[in-house]
Amino acid sequence: MQIREVLNSLTFRYIAKYVVTLSATVFLLVGAYYVYFSYTSFRELGESVLEELETLQLVYRGQSLAGVEQYIDDQMASPSVARFYYLVTDQQGEKVAGDLAVAPRYREFDDGWLGFEMALQNRGESIDVEFLAHPMELGDGYRAIVARDYADIVERAELMFRTLLRVMIATLILGITGGFFSAARTLDQVERLNRGISRIIRGKPGQRLQVEGEKGYIRAQAILMNQMLEQMETLMQGVRRVSDNIAHDLRTPLTRMRNDLSQLRHRMAIEEGEQLDRIIEECDDLLSSFNAVLRISALESGSRLAGGNEVELRALLQDVIELYEPLAQEQDIVLELEAHQEQVCKGEADLLFQMFTNILDNAIKYTPSKGVIRVQLSFGENDTGHRIVVADSGPGIPAAERENVFRRFYRVESSRGEHPGHGLGLSLVQAIAQYHYGMVKLTANNPGLRVTVSLP
């Protein structure tokens, strides 16, 4: 199975789309939460700063500057890292208390909020930390600024963001890999199903799809398809039975008619009865095609060859060729037999003879004047079985039609009207080959047709 095939498969594309959409949705949701989290964190931070300022003001009102100084000193002594930083200035702007430098480079925000950066000592290291600050008039010209660092908030938000990103990437990778494998699995199942179907199409209508080992909907589908095949076969057999019945039932009255006609003919003078002769010929033609239909059916529906006699294939082919030689010569066609040794196979000589005469008959019918028909007898692959090839130099049969010509009454469109026949010859050939556990294959001979009969 090709990777590209998997990537192009519907299942994979569906799963990939699903994973991407899911990730995007999750990303949006978590992003919204991130914004909400940052917003509330900052608001809480701001509120705490304002509360602290209010506390400072209360302290100032109660205990004036000394109280404020005392309060700030107490706060600064606390070991907590996350604490407030203070700056109290007098009327001249001079620092009176607190641990912030006078007027660091403030950035000014809305509503009097200020931001700045300051290095803090943390475990012997100097780290630049972002601060949020707000000033307030304490009274009597004293001003206080309370600041609070928000590194922890940023850190938490960043951590959250990074986690989110990783989770998303992991989801995408896992989802798409999972999608790939499940698509590959489905594709594998579908391919197995397809192989089964094409095997059945290629002329094994009796076969069924493998149900064991399949799971889930593929199994259900295979079962359904098998039921459909079952039904189709029943219908096909029905049609065949009907045509057999027609052939069978019409044969007797047609024979009677033919007999009556020939009686009538005998009473006529030779010159008068030409029309009647044609009618009698037509009758014989019809009868022979009815007989052929019934013979094909009998061969196809009955059991196959049991035992059979030893048939010398080279001798049989020599007889066939000898029978057709004059006909070929009449049309200036060269008929050649290439058989190096006698080959003996089990079978019914009459049926095999019928089969080869049908093939040769076709070959002569379609080979133009001055053409060549070559009959070859050899052993099959790995020296097992027998192979008989009849190759002509006629127009051949288009590749698309080669399977169809085995169907009863089927005739290649271009040969209709041009050549006589009922479209039963090759059906009978196939029925006889299969009766002998063999098979028939048509290939191109460039130019012409190559009929290969394989017998066990």
Added chain:
Amino acid sequence: MNILLVEDDKQVGEFIVAELHAAGHTCIHALDGEAGYQAASKASHDVLVIDRMMPRMDGLSLIKSLRRDGNNTPVLVLSALGDVDDRVQGLHCGADDYLVKPFAMAELLARLEVLHRRVSLPGADTQTRLVVEDLSMDLLRQEVKRKGTTITLQPREYKLLEFLMRHAGQVVTRAMLLEKVWGYHFDPQTNVIDVHVSRLRQKIDKDFEHPMLVTVRGAGYRLGAELDH
């Protein structure tokens, strides 16, 4: 010809009887195997035509019984069973010919003539020379002459002519030629036999005024003048 027909299908039987009468033969019709056995034992006939599937005694048992009794009248089996096996089985039981239903009357007539003739000319198989009108065939030297002129024939043409000469004056159908001369029982799709016959005709008739090998419309061929019954 004096024929006994053993056929349980009344309609088919009557048709055959009428046709045989029309062809100038006498025919007795028995409607089942047992009646057929009695009729065949009571009087002698030239040829027996026996159906296979019949009530009371089937055709093959009937033939076996007759042969056991030492009755060697030629038998033609008529049957709807036309598979290779059926044919072989029929011939195995002592039948001389086998015709599958439905059949053309001309085919039946031709075959009956041949069966009859074979018996009425005893010693035909040991002949060393066949003569039909001015055509002669030396079976030992494999030589064919017409009016003293030697005619060269291919092996199959020779066999074909031999068969025709042995049945001179009788209608020989294409199916019979395929069976007896080529040794295969099959349905040719085209007029392949006609080509062989016309080649043979070329050789034996071309340089002579009187044609010997004639085509009988709707039936087959005949060598020489028609025989009287």
